[in-house]
Amino acid sequence: MNAVDLYRRLPKKNCGKCRPKACMPFALSLIRGEADLAECPYLTPDDISALKGAIIKTDWREELIQSLREKMSTSDLSGIARDLGGEFRSGKLFIPCLGRQFEISQDGEIQTLGHITPWIRILLLHYINTHGKAELSGKWVSFSELKSGMVKASSFLRECEEPLSEMLASGLESTAETLMKLGAVRTTDFPAPYAWSLFLLPKLPVIVLYWPEEDEFPSKVKVLFDQTADRFLDVESIIFLLEGLVKNLGMAQPENINCQSEKS
Ligand code: SF4
CATH class of the missing domain: 1.10.15.40 (Electron transport complex subunit B, putative Fe-S cluster)
Incomplete structure (x- = not known):
């Protein structure tokens, strides 16, 4: 349909x-x-x-989820939990992502508080199926430097960096506060007026750099990734992950909170 x-x-x-x-x-x-x-x-x-x-x-995604679940079901969750930056408890793997804790069973069933989209299932299953085989390099690269990143660079700019920039420009303090609630830490290690480091997944840290509008230059955001990011997720999943961040930040904007409380 x-x-x-x-x-x-x-x-x-x-x-x-x-x-x-x-x-x-x-x-x-x-x-x-x-x-x-x-x-x-x-x-x-x-x-x-x-x-x-x-x-x-x-929904073709359900078929993909099914095949990823089958692949995952043979994994030793207790053995890979640490390498994925997660925890293994009571027979389940626990992984934090975008401020939420996800609980994954051996058969690939995923649970959390609130709604889970197929895309979140897909990216978590992809992430788990890498078995956390890479160590973070500490070298930061742009999205277009990741494997196949160049092909999707304009989508990343349009769907992730530009909305982030608009949000920071319209409410720097409230957006920064929400970033912090999601675990972001302000850093001064980068040549931008504002920079935050944030783990979107335990092995997927990002740096969000923000330049406010100045003279004739509009505000701008640049997101940097650890060089190993494409070993944990493909670029489409990375875009979806960043879109998730944008949505979380958008929902926490004062005007949306007011709308929600008016509705409730
Ligand atoms: S809630 Fe209203 S707007 Fe939404 S699908 Fe139902 S009828 Fe349409």
């Missing part, structure tokens, strides 16, 4: 009660695995189970 077919089966009230605020964006978010059918209050439990079955059948 594509997004248009799915849209036809939604209530089409455009009431704005779901996160995407309208039925067509909601259909697109569902196809991308970024929304839950339960967000629409007009869908009955029967509607939800019928639509869920139809969406899953056409």
Whole structure:
């Protein structure tokens, strides 16, 4: 089922009660695995189970998740936990990512508080399947210097660095505060007015450099990666991880917090 077919089966009230605020964006978010059918209050439990079955059948990501889970199920989680920067407890692997703790079972089932998108599952499973085989190099490189980074550099700029720059420009203090809550630490080791180091995954640290607007120069963000980043995730997954950071920071902006408290 594509997004248009799915849209036809939604209530089409455009009431704005779901996160995407309208039925067509909601259909697109569902196809991308970024929304839950339960967000629409007009869908009955029967509607939800019928639509869920139809969406899953056409979602290629579920097939990828299944194959990654199969590969992961033969891994010795207790043996690789330390190399991945995680913990092994009660038969499960625990890995922190973007301020949340994820709990992974031997069969690849992933649990956390809140909604998990297929993309988060995919990138965590990819990460685990590397078995943490590389040590951090301490050498920082730009996204385009990672393997295949050049091909995706414009997407990375548009979807990650530019939104980060806009957020910092419109609310430096609040955005910096949220970065800190996610574990970021301010650093003065880089030639930028503002720089934070942050672990997006235990073996995936980044440096966020920020230059505020000055004279005719607009504000700018540059994200640096440890040289080994592409051994833990492919560049598409890295973009998704940074998009996750942008979303987390966006949700914590004062205007969004106000909106959420008005709704509750
Ligand atoms: S809550 Fe349902 S009806 Fe309302 S906009 Fe979202 S999908 Fe459409």
